[in-house]
Amino acid sequence: MSRAIGQFVEVAPCRWRLGKAADRAMTADAEVFATREILQQALDDGAIEQVVNVACLPGLAGSSLAMPDIHHGYGFCIGGVAAFPADGGIVLPGGVGYDINCGVRLLASSIPESEFAAVADAVGHALLARIPSGLTARGLRPLNKKEFQRLAAGGVGEVARRFGSDPGDMEFIESGGCLPFDAPGALGPRACERGAAQLGSLGSGNHFIEVQAVEEIFDPAAARVFGLEPGHVAVMIHTGSRGFGHQVASDYIETFRRRNLARLKLRDPQLVHAAIASSEGRNYLQALNAASNFAWANRQLIQEEVIAVLEEALAMGRRQLGLRLVYDQAHNIAKFEHHEVDGRALELLVHRKGATRAFGPGHPDLPSRYRGTGQPVILPGSMGSSSYVLRGTAAGTAAGTFFSSAHGAGRRLSRHQAIKLSAGEDVRERLRGQGVLVFSLSSQGLKEEIPEAYKDIDDVAAATVAAGISEKVARLRPLLVVKG
């Protein structure tokens, strides 16, 4: 069905609502947090229809939501948020995506940009050589079956125990880097096999390690709390649960189909779902937690390798370099959270696919360090453009999103369009000219990820702030990118 921008009402700045009366099958409103231009792009690429399809699902709490980086995905749009009551609600793997707990972590440092510049080239080569990336099946730390099961249950705690990473980091990881998992039978053998081989690998596509300089501070008090100082270096790591998460998602979509498809009325079969309380629903949530734990462990191990490379290059230890985890956030996940809907306090299963949690000041799930500022919200830009660090707010609008925010710039062009646009161009050289060193095993991958393939990150950040769902803290400029 084609829809027009005129069907939406801008109920507040950058908050567009399509009432459920617009479509007979909708059980809830659809709300998109975006500028007019981003909304039009989402209409054009079919993402809005996906927000509407989610609004047709049974038992939705609040509205079917989309963040300012909205674009077309499979089933759910990317940038989509949907919550269902823990009591009597549904769970859908399509609302999480295949790369379960794909996410981003940010490290702050006291390394001056000028000192890093002297070793940047060596650091880039070392990161590319030491951290498995691209189409690799093997990670830094392959595990046997028993070790894998322990990691799936223990997450980052197991990495600290087994590989000696700093257990203090756990406080600065969403959910402490570990969600409850005690049902090994919920994991298929192939998922375990894929996961056991790939721990400590970056993957491909839009996954990256980026060294950045803190360029501009918008909120000095919050930046101080986050440890971000102008002119100092920061590190961003973007990856997920690798083949383990993909296999878990694929396995459970098949299970849900087998058990439920015949009695569901779905506009898109990718939105197949099950009752949270059903055996398949409970098992999926267990497997989802295991894959989430794996993803946090994966980012932790990559972080340790990045730190080792920086220590060697700058001949100083982690403490002297001031390297500290600011935060690690998931953007493909479903978690139980407490929210207020229409004046009622509810426990909800909040699905975020290409969307980030953004709790405001005072939230009890935040580490004490961030209770006054709100959660750090990491907003990576495209390769070659700035990234932002935002903070969650406690404003009413934010409550309407279940305290969610955008997860990145969001694609604007397909990969084919991006390759066509960059034909004959040396992407590495262009970015080098802009002061960004790029390291990748795949030239085609770089063309697919050119900055023009993404929305303007400044627009996404501005829409996020205008909509009242997060506040700007700092802008980071890329110095070096390792692409998967």
Added chain:
Amino acid sequence: MRNYETFSTTADTGIRFRGRGHAELYANALRGLNLLLFGRNPRLAKQKGTAIPFRFRGDGPENVLVNLLAAAVALAGQEGQQVTATDIRRADGCRLDALLLTAPCPRLPRIDVKAVTYHDLRVRERNGVLRAAVVLDI
């Protein structure tokens, strides 16, 4: 439309294919995947390799297609094997019984296909020709 071709969505990619009957539809799906992963299909005369049985019974042709393509993706990504041809014993709307003839991948796949999705997947029939489009998560 050709018998098989690739296409892009904003974030992902996919293959479109058609066939006169389910056997041809499934075989062309695999050819489309080869085109996406390796840029072309292998020359049949040069094939050497092993035959891997694929038996699947599902709830419809969409279910068969996703599982068939997922098996071929796993062979390429995890085993380094490319499906070069299919020997189909039985194919209908709910089942496929075939031998997947494989050979070592000529090179690394051009893209990392992470999963085969059901997004908007529906096998449609027009003038005796079955058509489908599968979106792949990359």
